[in-house]
Amino acid sequence: MKIHEYQAKEIFGKFGMPIPKGETVASPDEARNIAVRYEKPVMVKAQVHVGGRGKAGGIKFCKEPDDAFFAAQEVLGMDIKGLIVKKVLVTEAVDIKHEAYVGIILDRATKKNVFMVSPAGGIDIEQVAAETPEKIMKYAVDPLMGLRQFEALKLARFVYPDIKIARKAAVILIKLYNSFIHSDASLAEINPLVLDTDDNLIALDAKVNLDDNGLFKHPDIEEYRDLDAEDPAEMEAKRNDLSFVKLEGNIGCCVNGAGLAMATMDLVKYFGGQPANFLDIGGSSSPEKVIAAMRIILDDPNVGVILFNIFGGITRCDDVANGIVAAVEKLNPRVPIVVRLTGTNEEKGKEILQGLNFPATTSMDEVVKMAISEVTPVA
Numbered sequence: 001m002k003i004h005e006y007q008a009k010e011i012f013g014k015f016g017m018p019i020p021k022g023e024t025v026a027s028p029d030e031a032r033n034i035a036v037r038y039e040k041p042v043m044v045k046a047q048v049h050v051g052g053r054g055k056a057g058g059i060k061f062c063k064e065p066d067d068a069f070f071a072a073q074e075v076l077g078m079d080i081k082g083l084i085v086k087k088v089l090v091t092e093a094v095d096i097k098h099e100a101y102v103g104i105i106l107d108r109a110t111k112k113n114v115f116m117v118s119p120a121g122g123i124d125i126e127q128v129a130a131e132t133p134e135k136i137m138k139y140a141v142d143p144l145m146g147l148r149q150f151e152a153l154k155l156a157r158f159v160y161p162d163i164k165i166a167r168k169a170a171v172i173l174i175k176l177y178n179s180f181i182h183s184d185a186s187l188a189e190i191n192p193l194v195l196d197t198d199d200n201l202i203a204l205d206a207k208v209n210l211d212d213n214g215l216f217k218h219p220d221i222e223e224y225r226d227l228d229a230e231d232p233a234e235m236e237a238k239r240n241d242l243s244f245v246k247l248e249g250n251i252g253c254c255v256n257g258a259g260l261a262m263a264t265m266d267l268v269k270y271f272g273g274q275p276a277n278f279l280d281i282g283g284s285s286s287p288e289k290v291i292a293a294m295r296i297i298l299d300d301p302n303v304g305v306i307l308f309n310i311f312g313g314i315t316r317c318d319d320v321a322n323g324i325v326a327a328v329e330k331l332n333p334r335v336p337i338v339v340r341l342t343g344t345n346e347e348k349g350k351e352i353l354q355g356l357n358f359p360a361t362t363s364m365d366e367v368v369k370m371a372i373s374e375v376t377p378v379a
């Protein structure tokens with residue numbers, strides 16, 4: 001789950017991280033009121049689940065309260081990379097001397113939590129990684145030991161040669177590590193970590209991604225979920241108890257079981273096609289689930305064919321076939337459907353599908369090739 005900057009800062013704040021004072025509002029008047037109360041320049045910052053807001057014009061420096069009013073008026077409702085700004089964070093402006101990058105991410109390659117730090121913060125860290133990788137230090141943390149002080153100091157020294165500042169930064173790195181671990185995050189990042197003109201370190205921006213599978217332990221964080229900011233198809237899937245991930249291709253996949261769904265996508269790719277999605281309809285497949293699955297797949301305009309790959313075990317092929325019939329009646333799909341049914345009640349399932357004018361097979365290779373032949377290849 002992604003959360004907003006102001007929410008990530010709340011988490012950081014609970015772990016004692018230095019963050020600028022700020023409040024989140026949804027109207028220009030409220031933004032002005034905060035600026036009046038703070039009696040100093042503020043930043044008005046778009047709250048959307050995407051980076052690079054500064055470059056997109058979603059972050060404004062406001063010297064006077066009236067500036068905050070107009071900045072909020074401009075930024076609220078703005079479209080940033082397809083997301084509409086509904087709230088802005090009004091936060092006291094900081095006099096910046098230096099911007100660094102510090103972050104920690106769960107790295108599947110090393111199977112560890114990896115710190116990345118760089119004295120070249122503020123801008124796109126991907127660009128720094130690509131063009132000047134020597135400016136980034138990476139360090140995989142031992143999961144049993146956690147981040148120890150000497151390790152934190154080594155990372156901090158890479159960013160801040162001045163030992164006095166490095167010592168302060170090391171404390172922040174340990175707090176960042178703790179907030180990452182204790183909220184079951186998959187990423188926690190400060191970009192920029194700022195040194196102000198009085199040599200204070202401040203987390204000026206904050207990004208935290210949470211592991212959905214750990215959220216049940218954190219009801220307070222679960223409340224941060226912003227339905228407006230999530231992919232509507234994925235939310236609809238969640239409501240119907242389906243696992244769905246949208247992809248870029250044109251072959252809509254509807255499969256029972258996560259493993260088989262992965263194998264189906266592999267096979268689609270193997271034969272030269274592009275899956276439009278991952279979709280697991282799960283173990284027992286009621287017609288309602290099949291209808292919901294088909295509706296979600298059809299909502300994607302790229303989809304040119306729907307491929308059902310059903311391996312009947314606990315799931316019965318006739319149940320799924322009934323679901324397909326019901327879904328076709330209800331939704332009148334605009335694209336062809338190809339079906340593979342095998343396993344429990346396969347014969348019954350095929351009988352049920354005979355009335356419809358799309359083919360069913362028992363071979364996985366065959367159904368994938370049939371699906372691919374229905375669409376024009378995408379590059």
Ligand code: GDP
Nearest residue numbers: 043051052053054055093094096122191192205
């Ligand atoms: P992002 O573009 O979405 O990553 O948003 P950030 O919060 O990181 O802000 C982008 C940039 O705006 C920062 O790198 C800073 O250069 C600038 N900025 C943000 N807040 C302040 C502030 O309080 N004072 C000053 N002078 N610049 C700021």
Ligand code: MN
Nearest residue numbers: 122191192205
């Ligand atoms: Mn940033």
